[in-house]
Amino acid sequence: MQEEKKNIGNLFDRIAKHYDLLNHLLSFNIDKLWRKKAIKRLTPCDELLDVATGTGDFALEILKQDKAAHITGIDLSKEMLAVGKEKIKKAQEEKRIQLQQEDCASLSLADESFDALTCAFGVRNFAFLDKGLSEMYRVLKPKSKIIILEFSYPKNFLIKAVYNFYFTSVLPLVGKIISKDRQAYSYLPKSVKNFPQREDFLQHLQKAGFRNTGFQSLTFGICTIYYGEKI
Ligand SMILES: C[S@@+](CC[C@H](N)C(=O)[O-])C[C@H]1O[C@@H](n2cnc3c(N)ncnc32)[C@H](O)[C@@H]1O
Numbered sequence: 001m002q003e004e005k006k007n008i009g010n011l012f013d014r015i016a017k018h019y020d021l022l023n024h025l026l027s028f029n030i031d032k033l034w035r036k037k038a039i040k041r042l043t044p045c046d047e048l049l050d051v052a053t054g055t056g057d058f059a060l061e062i063l064k065q066d067k068a069a070h071i072t073g074i075d076l077s078k079e080m081l082a083v084g085k086e087k088i089k090k091a092q093e094e095k096r097i098q099l100q101q102e103d104c105a106s107l108s109l110a111d112e113s114f115d116a117l118t119c120a121f122g123v124r125n126f127a128f129l130d131k132g133l134s135e136m137y138r139v140l141k142p143k144s145k146i147i148i149l150e151f152s153y154p155k156n157f158l159i160k161a162v163y164n165f166y167f168t169s170v171l172p173l174v175g176k177i178i179s180k181d182r183q184a185y186s187y188l189p190k191s192v193k194n195f196p197q198r199e200d201f202l203q204h205l206q207k208a209g210f211r212n213t214g215f216q217s218l219t220f221g222i223c224t225i226y227y228g229e230k231i
Pocket residue numbers: 008009012023051052053054055056057058074075076077080102103104105119120121122125126127132
């Protein structure tokens with residue numbers, strides 16, 4: 001798993017062109033609802049940093065909900081960013097969203113330069129989770145919010161059985177057929193299973209310095225919104 005994470009930029013480079021289609025298809029579009037719910041927790045701000053912005057869906061939705069005047073989106077994958085840049089151009093939002101290639105484990109951004117920070121389905125992929133979270137903390141101004149959206153493992157026995165079947169059998173197969181990449185979509189269930197869940201993830205947020213942390217479970221716990229503040 002750790003080896004795969006070290007090459008995570010490559011993995012997303014390979015699937016970038018199919019990412020949006022597969023994302024919405026495989027989640028039956030529920031991901032759009034999850035994103036909207038997470039963004040509702042933000043209060044409007046000037047400068048927002050969207051970490052692991054990928055193809056820019058989360059950043060574009062933040063603008064739609066008028067939650068930021070300007071967004072900087074960073075991601076490891078050049079190809080994901082290239083797809084994102086096209087979408088931002090099409091939406092005529094180039095002045096309000098600026099994308100740059102960065103590793104969250106060592107951001108080139110200045111201390112205390114953002115009023116809010118978001119990260120959707122990104123932290124699970126970090127090769128160095130705690131380093132990434134402390135970098136997020138460093139670039140935020142005091143009294144700023146962090147909102148993280150991430151897959152999680154359902155608790156209910158029945159839901160877990162359905163989820164396991166879908167995530168380990170259906171999803172890797174459909175992902176492989178469409179993206180033609182065998183590894184990418186078998187990585188997804190493994191990465192969710194191995195990632196700290198709910199209270200355990202809050203401990204990582206607190207270790208990085210965040211306070212007033214909490215989480216909200218969505219859709220039987222398949223997805224979780226985590227939140228906190230740099231006070
Ligand atoms: C599942 S995608 C999520 C993209 C987007 N936020 C969304 O909601 O669709 C995960 C993204 O995390 C990025 N990523 C993984 N590790 C990263 C790191 N250390 N720094 C920056 N981005 C990273 C990947 O390149 C990929 O684009």
